[in-house]
Each structure stands twice: as structure tokens, then as C-alpha cells.
Amino acid sequence: MTTLLGLELAGRPVLVAGGGPVASRRATALASEGAVVTVVSPVVCEDLADAWAAGSVAWVDREVREADVDGMWLVHAATGDPRVDAALCDWATERRVWSVNAGAVDQGTARTPATANHSGLTVGVVSTGTADPARARAVRDVLVSVLELEPLDLRARRRTDPSGRVVLVGGGPGAPDLLTLRGRRALSEADVVVTDRLGPTSLLDDLPETVEVIDVGKVPGHHAVTQGQINQIIVEQASRGRNVVRLKGGDPFLFGRGGEEVLACRAHGIPVEVVPGVSSALAAPAAADIPLTHRGVVAGAHITHGHGTLDDAAVASVVEGTATLVVLMGIALLERHVTHLLEAGADPATPVAIVENGTLPTQRTTRAPLDGIVDAATAAAVQAPAVVVVGGVAAADLLETG
Numbered sequence: 001m002t003t004l005l006g007l008e009l010a011g012r013p014v015l016v017a018g019g020g021p022v023a024s025r026r027a028t029a030l031a032s033e034g035a036v037v038t039v040v041s042p043v044v045c046e047d048l049a050d051a052w053a054a055g056s057v058a059w060v061d062r063e064v065r066e067a068d069v070d071g072m073w074l075v076h077a078a079t080g081d082p083r084v085d086a087a088l089c090d091w092a093t094e095r096r097v098w099s100v101n102a103g104a105v106d107q108g109t110a111r112t113p114a115t116a117n118h119s120g121l122t123v124g125v126v127s128t129g130t131a132d133p134a135r136a137r138a139v140r141d142v143l144v145s146v147l148e149l150e151p152l153d154l155r156a157r158r159r160t161d162p163s164g165r166v167v168l169v170g171g172g173p174g175a176p177d178l179l180t181l182r183g184r185r186a187l188s189e190a191d192v193v194v195t196d197r198l199g200p201t202s203l204l205d206d207l208p209e210t211v212e213v214i215d216v217g218k219v220p221g222h223h224a225v226t227q228g229q230i231n232q233i234i235v236e237q238a239s240r241g242r243n244v245v246r247l248k249g250g251d252p253f254l255f256g257r258g259g260e261e262v263l264a265c266r267a268h269g270i271p272v273e274v275v276p277g278v279s280s281a282l283a284a285p286a287a288a289d290i291p292l293t294h295r296g297v298v299a300g301a302h303i304t305h306g307h308g309t310l311d312d313a314a315v316a317s318v319v320e321g322t323a324t325l326v327v328l329m330g331i332a333l334l335e336r337h338v339t340h341l342l343e344a345g346a347d348p349a350t351p352v353a354i355v356e357n358g359t360l361p362t363q364r365t366t367r368a369p370l371d372g373i374v375d376a377a378t379a380a381a382v383q384a385p386a387v388v389v390v391g392g393v394a395a396a397d398l399l400e401t402g
Contacts, residue, residue: 006122007098010034013071016057017064017088018078019044022102024051026076026112031056040064041079066091074110078102113140164238166265168258170251170277171199173284174385175359179203183275190245192237194230198249198385199277227257231264238270249385251277255305255328281326284358284387288365289399292324297392299323306330306388310340317391318346318370324391331384335374341390346370353394356386367396 011034016027019041028051031037037057039048044059052059060068064084069075075092077085077099085101089108092099101107167186172178179200187193187203190211195201197217204213214233216225225233230246237244252258252274265272281303285292292301300323304314307329317323318341330337331354342348348371356364368376370390392398 007074009073012036012073013038014074014076015040015064015068015072016076016078017041017068017084018076018080018102019048020078020080021045021047022080023076023078024048026078026100026102027051027057030074030076035074038068040068064088069095069097072097075099075108076102076112077108163271164240164242164244165271165273166234166238166244166246166261167273167275168246168248168252168261169275170256170279171196171201171247171249172278173250173280173287173359174199174357176200176203178278178283178359180275180277183277186245186273186275187247189243191242193245193247194234194237195247196249199247201247204247227260231261234261235264235268235270238265239268248277249280251279254279254281254303280358280385280387281328284355284363285326285353285389285393287359287363288353288355290353290355290389291393291399292326292389294393294398297398301326303328306333306337308333310337315341315344315346318350319344321392324389324393327388327390329384330388331377331382331386334377334388337388338370338374341370350390351392351394351396353389353396354382354386355389356382356384358385358387367394 009030014030014035014037016023016030016037016039019039023039023041024045024047027037027039027048031051038060039052039057040060040062041064042062044052048057048059051057064079069088069091072092075088075097077088079085079088080103082103085103086107089099089101093109098110099108100110100112102112105111169183169186170180171183172180187207190207192212192214193204193207194214194216195204197215207213216230216233234244234246246252246261248256248258250256252261258274262272262274282292293299298321302314302317302323303326304311306327314325317325327337348369350370352368352370352373354366354373354377356362356366366376366380366382
């Protein structure tokens with residue numbers, strides 16, 4: 001019968017006998033947790049040699065001896081010689097020292113679990129008796145997939161650190177399954193979520209009722225909550241010792257004003273982490289079969305916002321055909337932007353595609369040449385959120401095969 005226990009080995013001596021890849025993995029893992037690791041082997045692999053050179057482990061250049069077990073808290077036998085490993089475990093047992101035999105799970109007095117770390121937790125599956133360790137790894141992988149993909153409440157119940165923190169999560173273009181695994185993990189640990197109207201807001205329905213959701217969403221022409229107020233909200237919430245997730249559409253650092261929120265947090269000494277997201281600038285065209293770069297057509301992309309006048313580089317990318325122009329938030333001023341491009345000398349026949357609600361079931365693409373896209377958008381009643389793509393890659397027949 002195997003009893004699962006967690007051993008606190010930080011600052012305590014551990015012996016690893018062997019110099020191969022298995023010994024290296026065990027030694028470096030233990031050292032990373034703070035154990036004082038001594039490796040005994042006449043030969044060590046490159047990774048172990050690097051760890052020794054970096055001062056992470058001590059290395060004794062000889063065969064392991066019985067006396068090496070004295071004073072140890074844990075022994076890992078990984079020499080590759082079954083007789084030596086068995087003897088080493090016997091020496092440890094005689095001294096009441098826990099031991100693991102890397103080559104024989106039924107020997108020694110401890111088992112090395114198949115582990116994974118998630119949200120500050122270590123999940124481990126242990127093979128008992130003569131069970132195949134591969135089974136433990138398979139079960140571990142299934143558990144990890146559940147932790148990463150299923151909505152779970154992983155908020156800290158007993159806080160060792162009373163201070164709060166902020167995580168800026170890029171929610172992606174809208175489809176909930178395009179939120180990254182790290183973003184999902186952050187949501188599962190949140191005490192409060194400060195959210196925009198864009199991004200995977202449907203995931204908020206899976207949060208526990210006790211998680212506070214603060215909607216600071218902006219709509220075109222109406223900003224009920226200013227950016228300064230948003231900064232103040234996340235700082236105040238974190239100052240209460242809460243774990244704050246700022247859920248934003250797309251990527252926090254691409255027209256998401258994430259940089260301003262990071263600065264606000266740091267100005268108040270609040271730890272802040274940024275979780276990148278899939279930007280609609282890339283995702284919406286891809287979902288509509290529009291490659292932003294394509295061999296023989298264009299080798300670059302210029303991404304800008306459409307709130308004001310297009311910058312010179314954006315205009316030049318279309319006029320000179322040097323890059324695909326991607327305009328976010330450009331529907332309200334679409335006519336102005338098209339006029340600007342045409343007056344600057346852009347070819348009226350330049351293909352344009354407008355992708356609405358990219359990656360969502362309501363996704364729709366409207367295409368027309370540059371001089372006809374305004375009329376086409378009006379006829380189709382195009383609405384935000386939408387991404388405007390200007391350039392040869394927006395041609396409807398680009399990816400057709402014949």
C-alpha cells in the first residue's frame with residue numbers, strides 16, 4: 001500500500017547516484033525545489049555537467065558508496081546497474097532514509113510520481129507495486145487536460161500572501177476556444193474579473209457566483225467608463241488583496257491600452273502579469289481564408305486603428321503595395337479612409353475585405369474593390385466589430401485551386 005505524501009526537501013541533503021539523463025532529470029528537478037543535491041558518479045552527462053558548473057548540484061567523481069547515504073534525507077538510485085541501485089536502496093532502508101530506485105518501481109521506499117504543475121498546485125500520479133509508470137503518465141496527462149480545459153474554481157482559500165495582483169488576459173477575437181490555456185487558468189483563479197464587451201465573454205457564465213464581474217465595456221462613440229477609471233478599478237481591487245483578471249478582447253498590447261494598465265499597477269506597487277491573446281488583426285482574416293502575407297503577393301502587413309486619419313506608413317503600404325493594410329475599429333470612418341487612400345494614389349481596383357465577428361458563428365465577409373467597398377459595406381449593413389483588410393491578399397480567388 002502506497003501513501004501519498006509531499007516531502008519538504010528545501011535546504012536538505014539529497015543523494016542522486018548516477019550520471020545519465022534520468023539522474024540528471026531527478027537531480028535538476030530536486031535542485032530547482034531548493035534541495036541540496038549531491039551527485040555521485042564517475043561520469044555525468046552534459047546536462048548534469050552544466051548543472052554542476054552552474055553550482056546547482058555538487059558532483060563527486062567516483063562510484064557510489066554505502067557511506068554516501070549517511071546524513072541524507074532522500075536517495076535516488078539511478079546508476080543503471082540493477083545490483084548497485086538495489087544495494088543503495090537497501091543501505092538507505094537500513095538508515096531509515098527514503099529511497100527511490102529509478103529502474104525498479106517495486107524497490108526502495110518511495111515512488112517518483114508523474115507530476116504536473118497547475119495554478120500553484122502539483123498534481124501527481126504514483127505507480128504502486130509493479131505498475132507500469134507509463135500508466136501513471138497517461139493518467140496525469142488526462143488530469144492536466146481537465147485542469148486546463150474545464151471550468152474550475154481554483155481561487156486561493158488560504159492566502160499566505162495578503163497582497164493582490166493583476167493579470168491582463170488577452171481574450172482573443174471572440175471565440176471562447178481561442179482563449180489560451182494560460183488565460184483560462186487565470187480566470188479559474190480570479191476573485192474579480194474586469195471585462196470588456198469584446199473577447200470570450202461567454203466564459204464568464206462558467207465562473208462561480210461569488211466571483212465579482214465588473215463590466216467596463218466600451219462601445220463606439222460611448223465610453224461609459226474612461227481608461228483612467230478602469231485603471232483605478234483594477235488598482236483598487238488588487239489593493240484589497242484580490243486576484244484581479246482584466247479580460248480584454250484580442251491582445252492586451254495591440255490597441256488594448258494594456259501598457260497603460262501595467263504602468264498604473266506598477267505605480268502602486270501591484271504585481272502584474274500579461275497573458276498574450278490572439279489578436280483579431282490576425283485571427284479574423286485567417287478565419288476568412290485571407291493570409292496577411294502570401295508568396296508572390298506581399299511579404300508584410302501593416303496594422304493600424306481606424307479612429308482617426310490613417311498614418312503615412314499605412315497609406316504607403318497600399319499605394320506602393322509593400323504590405324497588407326489591416327485596420328481595426330475602422331468601420332465608423334471607412335469612407336474617410338477609402339477617400340484618403342484613393343486621393344493618395346491607391347489603385348481603385350485594390351481588393352478589400354471586411355470581416356465582421358471574426359471566428360464567431362456570426363462571422364461574415366464583405367468584399368469589393370477599394371473604390372466600391374463603401375457602397376458594398378452600406379448595402380450589407382456592415383457593423384462593428386469588424387476588421388478591414390486592404391491589399392492583394394483580400395482577393396476572393398487568392399486561395400482557389402484549379
